[in-house]
Amino acid sequence: MLAGLVLANVVLSAAESFPWAEATIPELQHAMAEGKVSSAQLTDAYLARIAAINRGGPKLNAVIEINPDARQIAAELDAERKAGHERGPLHGIPILIKDNIATVDRMETTAGSLALVGAKPAREAAIVTRLRAAGAVILGKTNLSEWANFRSSPSTSGWSGRGGQTRNPYDPARSPAGSSSGSAVAVSANLCVVAVGTETDGSIVSPSSICGIVGVKPTVGLVSRSGIIPISSSQDTAGPMARTVRDAAILLGVLTGADEADAATSQSPAGGTVDYAAALTPGALKGARVGIMRGPFGMKPKVAALLPAVIARLRAAGAEVIDPLSIPTAGQAGGPEMEVLLYEFKQGLNDYLATLGPGAPVKSLADLIAFNEKHAAEEMPFFEQSLLHLAQAKGPLTDPAYLAARAECVRLARTDGIDRVMAGQKLDAIVALTAGPAWMIDLVNGDAYTGGSSTLAAVAGYPSVTVPAAELGGMPVGVSFFGAAWSEAKLLALAADFEAQGPARRVPPLP
Numbered sequence: 001m002l003a004g005l006v007l008a009n010v011v012l013s014a015a016e017s018f019p020w021a022e023a024t025i026p027e028l029q030h031a032m033a034e035g036k037v038s039s040a041q042l043t044d045a046y047l048a049r050i051a052a053i054n055r056g057g058p059k060l061n062a063v064i065e066i067n068p069d070a071r072q073i074a075a076e077l078d079a080e081r082k083a084g085h086e087r088g089p090l091h092g093i094p095i096l097i098k099d100n101i102a103t104v105d106r107m108e109t110t111a112g113s114l115a116l117v118g119a120k121p122a123r124e125a126a127i128v129t130r131l132r133a134a135g136a137v138i139l140g141k142t143n144l145s146e147w148a149n150f151r152s153s154p155s156t157s158g159w160s161g162r163g164g165q166t167r168n169p170y171d172p173a174r175s176p177a178g179s180s181s182g183s184a185v186a187v188s189a190n191l192c193v194v195a196v197g198t199e200t201d202g203s204i205v206s207p208s209s210i211c212g213i214v215g216v217k218p219t220v221g222l223v224s225r226s227g228i229i230p231i232s233s234s235q236d237t238a239g240p241m242a243r244t245v246r247d248a249a250i251l252l253g254v255l256t257g258a259d260e261a262d263a264a265t266s267q268s269p270a271g272g273t274v275d276y277a278a279a280l281t282p283g284a285l286k287g288a289r290v291g292i293m294r295g296p297f298g299m300k301p302k303v304a305a306l307l308p309a310v311i312a313r314l315r316a317a318g319a320e321v322i323d324p325l326s327i328p329t330a331g332q333a334g335g336p337e338m339e340v341l342l343y344e345f346k347q348g349l350n351d352y353l354a355t356l357g358p359g360a361p362v363k364s365l366a367d368l369i370a371f372n373e374k375h376a377a378e379e380m381p382f383f384e385q386s387l388l389h390l391a392q393a394k395g396p397l398t399d400p401a402y403l404a405a406r407a408e409c410v411r412l413a414r415t416d417g418i419d420r421v422m423a424g425q426k427l428d429a430i431v432a433l434t435a436g437p438a439w440m441i442d443l444v445n446g447d448a449y450t451g452g453s454s455t456l457a458a459v460a461g462y463p464s465v466t467v468p469a470a471e472l473g474g475m476p477v478g479v480s481f482f483g484a485a486w487s488e489a490k491l492l493a494l495a496a497d498f499e500a501q502g503p504a505r506r507v508p509p510l511p
Helices: 025-033 039-055 070-082 126-133 181-188 205-210 245-255 263-267 307-316 334-354 365-374 386-392 400-425 455-460 488-500
Strands: 004-007 010-013 063-066 094-098 137-142 194-199 214-217 237-242 289-292 320-322 429-433 464-472 475-482
Touching: 025 039, 025 245, 039 063, 039 070, 039 094, 039 137, 063 181, 070 137, 094 126, 094 181, 126 137, 126 245, 137 181, 181 194, 181 205, 181 237, 194 205, 194 245, 205 214, 205 464, 205 475, 214 245, 214 488, 237 245, 245 464, 245 488, 289 307, 289 400, 307 320, 307 429, 307 464, 334 365, 334 386, 334 400, 334 455, 365 386, 400 429, 400 455, 429 488, 455 475, 464 488, 475 488
Parallel strands: 094 137, 094 194, 289 320, 289 429
Antiparallel strands: 004 010, 063 137, 194 237, 214 237, 214 464, 429 475, 464 475
């Protein structure tokens, strides 16, 4: 489709190196301001790279759909720049967004499911409107674990009925983790500059760690969820995925803002666009007090053995390290969490599907279950839909069982969890290894998780930032900084200082 094109007087093909590999937002903005490259040329270059290694070459299968209007949008933004109008730090920057984020254009919004092909969202996601206003060029949408990995247990991360299997850029035989699998792989493989993922529990930070990039899960309510296919009203959030903390901070600033269609955003102290990049002051770790969480995360001994080097790096940067940090409730939140997710998924998905146009193949969770059964060969060749059945059996959000489970989540993760230990130890952040390295893709037995620390912050609805920290067997492992509600600026600054100490992330071995 895009076998060759002209970029800055250089002919690119699938076999030639990509000139914008690892380019950051500030670097690309400088190049466009100097007239060294245009947004249209950048867009063409990224589209050519997607063609070369997404469906061709190593077949990473990270991008589920290309935006047919991307080239025109980029040209229009170039014209605006030439006329002296720049919308902000994302003006002309090619990005990708996850396929559960609604767009009202010529692209689909399916959460990876064939059941939503052709269904038209009632409105565009609020964050898409913000991205367009900021001048981002949406190249297309990324593949994901179908229904954000809330369909069956077991399952294989990065697989969807519509998109097939996404593959890890460091080793295509290994998992990209999920559910924001395609977004993580696309950023790591330089198929875009930055991407947007979504998380309920681990879906941004886990694939970011496993694919060697930076991922930010914001406080629930900092970023609007309206127009995003939901799992949980108490835990869902969209967030940035990038190769550097600064790029992630820039993107988060654009995504942040109040939205009348999402009541959770009314709790946010950030009313509009926030310059999180301005908070990335050098030496942020010096004098910072951080606590080290060692478990219970299911980490293998070889993974846990990476932690001392992380601690040494923190101390070398001047941080005061509390090790180990005890949070007695850390391993208890997972039980009531699942009960909450099942109830909220049924309510949220029914509400979303009911807004789709009259031609939508499904209008309720019950319709979706029936669709999957009718199209089992395409939708359930490997795993079934046990979580959908469990959710369908739940009642309304007024049920005592739901209210009790939600209250227990708040107690375990917030009151007796992060809030208590942060205040008691006077911490600036809690630090933990994000996840173990990538496992082999297994469409028979499902994911063979190698550990993960996402649940406490996810259940609390509190922020976390993961940044590349180490490797094990040639596969990336990240470290997470998480803390109190609305502490994104502080966490980003600490993560950026950690990143600055090196070593930098290793670029995947791709063409």
